[in-house]
Amino acid sequence: MTGDLLVIAQIAGRRCALSALDVKSVIEIGTITPIPRAPVWIAGITALRSQALTVIDCRRALGFGGGSDGTDWATDHRAAVVTDGGHSYALMVDSIEDITTAADEAGQVPGGFGPEWSRVATGMVETMAGPALMLDLAALLAGPEAARHEIEAAV
Numbered sequence: 001m002t003g004d005l006l007v008i009a010q011i012a013g014r015r016c017a018l019s020a021l022d023v024k025s026v027i028e029i030g031t032i033t034p035i036p037r038a039p040v041w042i043a044g045i046t047a048l049r050s051q052a053l054t055v056i057d058c059r060r061a062l063g064f065g066g067g068s069d070g071t072d073w074a075t076d077h078r079a080a081v082v083t084d085g086g087h088s089y090a091l092m093v094d095s096i097e098d099i100t101t102a103a104d105e106a107g108q109v110p111g112g113f114g115p116e117w118s119r120v121a122t123g124m125v126e127t128m129a130g131p132a133l134m135l136d137l138a139a140l141l142a143g144p145e146a147a148r149h150e151i152e153a154a155v
Helices: 058-062 115-120 137-142 144-154
Strands: 005-011 014-019 023-028 042-048 051-057 078-084 087-092 095-101 121-127 130-135
Touching: 005 058, 005 121, 005 130, 042 087, 051 058, 058 115, 058 137, 058 144, 078 095, 078 137, 115 121, 115 137, 130 137
Parallel strands: 014 130, 051 087
Antiparallel strands: 005 014, 005 095, 023 078, 042 051, 078 087, 121 130
């Protein structure tokens, strides 16, 4: 991990890192078309050079609800484009901060972040821009229902 390139983003007030190998590009999100009966963390679809992208609202994918006044959160209207399982996604984040390198191996995630973060964080990584939570892309894309299903299976 030391020396690996990382894309640093803000999600729900936390600095998060994605492997730059997973991020195909960073785009400005245009029109998002809602998908009827889609899970709440899927904001809809958008287009990138004639390719359909499923737009994932990362805050909702973590399990955070809407703002207290019912409005959407402020974002810088950019998204990280990733692929998983042959599908393309636009990860809607609060902001994209930087592309930097990991200064060390990912360490244990300190307590106090809550179950939303413990489900998707693989470790805390020190970067040239400061510490960030390293995210598991597949766990983030699975959304909060994956955690609920794991809890129900354990009961």
